Amino acid sequence: MIESVRKKDLFTLIQPLLPKCHSLAMSLLPDDLQAQQLIVDSFTQCLLKEKSLWLDRDWDESDKKDQLHLRRLMLKSWIKVMVHLGMRRATQLQIRYEGVEHREFYHLDASTRVVAWLKYDQGWNISEIESTLGLKKFEVIEKVHNSRFILTGGLKRSQELQG
Amino acid sequence: MMNRDHFARKIPAYFDGTLTERERTELESFVGTNREFAEYFKLKQAEYNNLKNSIPHFQFSTEAQTQMEGELKEVIDNLFHTESSNVIEKFSSWVKEKL
Numbered sequence: 399m400i401e402s403v404r405k406k407d408l409f410t411l412i413q414p415l416l417p418k419c420h421s422l423a424m425s426l427l428p429d430d431l432q433a434q435q436l437i438v439d440s441f442t443q444c445l446l447k448e449k450s451l452w453l454d455r456d457w458d459e460s461d462k463k464d465q466l467h468l469r470r471l472m473l474k475s476w477i478k479v480m481v482h483l484g485m486r487r488a489t490q491l492q493i494r495y496e497g498v499e500h501r502e503f504y505h506l507d508a509s510t511r512v513v514a515w516l517k518y519d520q521g522w523n524i525s526e527i528e529s530t531l532g533l534k535k536f537e538v539i540e541k542v543h544n545s546r547f548i549l550t551g552g553l554k555r556s557q558e559l560q561g
Numbered sequence: 562m563m564n565r566d567h568f569a570r571k572i573p574a575y576f577d578g579t580l581t582e583r584e585r586t587e588l589e590s591f592v593g594t595n596r597e598f599a600e601y602f603k604l605k606q607a608e609y610n611n612l613k614n615s616i617p618h619f620q621f622s623t624e625a626q627t628q629m630e631g632e633l634k635e636v637i638d639n640l641f642h643t644e645s646s647n648v649i650e651k652f653s654s655w656v657k658e659k660l
Contacts (some may be wrong), residue, residue, distance in 0.1 A: 409634055
């Protein structure tokens with residue numbers, strides 16, 4: 399009985415995060431199947447990595463009240479693992495980005511893509527990105543600057559082509 | 562004397578949120594007192610807002626979401642199952658030890 403409550407609570411916690419995780423996974427690996435596999439694998443690793451936090455937890459009323467905080471915590475741990483796995487897979491799979499849409503975006507290296515996604519799509523600030531990805535502040539700033547430079551260049555080119 | 566170029570260089574960092582409080586205030590007051598620079602600033606702001614459009618937006622279909630939810634439920638089930646088995650195993654070996 400308690401176990402089924404824990405399972406249900408854990409699932410309720412992660413369910414709203416799925417569209418975001420899908421978007422991040424696709425940013426890392428622009429292939430539906432690979433992205434879905436990445437979501438499942440990173441979720442499994444994330445739970446195993448912080449077993450005491452997610453699996454051994456006795457979900458009580460205060461957890462339900464604090465759900466937003468817990469969900470944010472889960473999202474950050476999940477992203478961290480997903481980025482780690484996704485970057486490795488992006489290299490191993492040697493995915494060709496030529497044919498895909500948003501060429502400029504996929505021409506950025508995987509970690510810069512993640513930083514750009516967190517910063518410009520999700521609106522995270524530098525320190526949040528720094529702590530979640532385990533990067534140094536100057537590294538995050540460098541990736542933010544590089545991605546902006548390349549992405550605005552791409553925007554200008556596509557506007558010129560349209561005009 | 563800080564000139565236009567000095568502030569123009571600070572604009573990207575301003576939008577990225579990486580300027581110090583003092584630098585931010587200086588830039589804002591320069592924008593407030595210089596009409597030509599304010600126009601340039603607006604242009605850069607529009608460019609910055611457009612950045613979001615260069616990040617791909619992926620459709621997560623209901624079908625794909627349902628499938629994904631099923632897989633993640635399975636992950637949770639399996640992990641809890643493994644956890645319960647471990648507890649039983651630990652208990653049995655403890656009993657064996659005691660006997």
